[in-house]
Structures are given as C-alpha cells and as structure tokens.
Amino acid sequence: MGIGPYVILTLKVAVIAVTLLFLVSLVALWRGNYRLHGRINIAFFTLTAAALLGLEVLVRLIDPEVFDYFDAETRVVLRVHLCFSLPAAGAMAAMLYTGLTGRREIHLYLAGVFTVLWIGTFITGVFFLPHTP
Numbered sequence: 001m002g003i004g005p006y007v008i009l010t011l012k013v014a015v016i017a018v019t020l021l022f023l024v025s026l027v028a029l030w031r032g033n034y035r036l037h038g039r040i041n042i043a044f045f046t047l048t049a050a051a052l053l054g055l056e057v058l059v060r061l062i063d064p065e066v067f068d069y070f071d072a073e074t075r076v077v078l079r080v081h082l083c084f085s086l087p088a089a090g091a092m093a094a095m096l097y098t099g100l101t102g103r104r105e106i107h108l109y110l111a112g113v114f115t116v117l118w119i120g121t122f123i124t125g126v127f128f129l130p131h132t133p
Contacts, residue, residue: 004066007058009131014051018044019122038099045096052089077128084120091117 025040059066070078091114098107 002066002069003063004069005131007055007066008129011051011055012126012129012131014047015122015125018047018051019118021047022118041096041099045092048089048092074130077124081121081124081129084117084124088114088117088121 021040021044025037025044028034028036028040067078091110095107095110095114098104098110
C-alpha cells in the first residue's frame, strides 16, 4: 500500500482543523472583534496555502503516482472536490486581500462565495474522498 490513503487522511484532518478556525473567525466577527477575525483568517489562509503547496509538491514532484490507486468513481469525486476547492483557494486569497485593504463590499460578496465553495470543499473532501485503499 502506498502513501495515498495517508495523504487523503491527513488532508481530511487539515480541512476539519481549518474549518474550525473558520468557524471561530465567524464567531469573532459576530462578536464585533474584527481584529481577531482578521488574524484568524490570516492563520486560516497560511495553513490552507501551506497544505495546498505541500500537496502540489508531493503530487507533481515527489510522487506523481500517489493517487493511482483511485478507481474511476473516486477520480470523479476528486474532480468534483477540485471544482469546489480550487475556486475556494482563489476566493480565499482575494477575500484576504480585500479584507486587509478595507474593501468591505467586495469582501462581503467574496465571503458569501467563499462560504459556499468551502462547504462544498468540506463535504466532498471529508465525506466522499476515501482514505482507505
């Protein structure tokens, strides 16, 4: 057995952990603590970007066959997951920029888009991608 299932399991744990950060960030926002909201979101962005970069290095450079054990159905699930997670990463970066630069209207719009994309990322990544071979 290769490392693929362990990579998926690690990514599931990471998605759950940063989702908890996201929820804590929303609680800080709800309580009016915008500074804490921003700091948590910087941590959220940093951790998510590090996980994405690490996964890309692993899949593109270290072990391109890491997910070769996926069957056709699992490959479809992965594509659906990527349809949520890749746009979410872009929205997250734009949202961080607009939040840090005080562009409130576009930030709120992006927050809505990001939330929908993140829910899709969470559901498809945690519940549908298999972490067993």
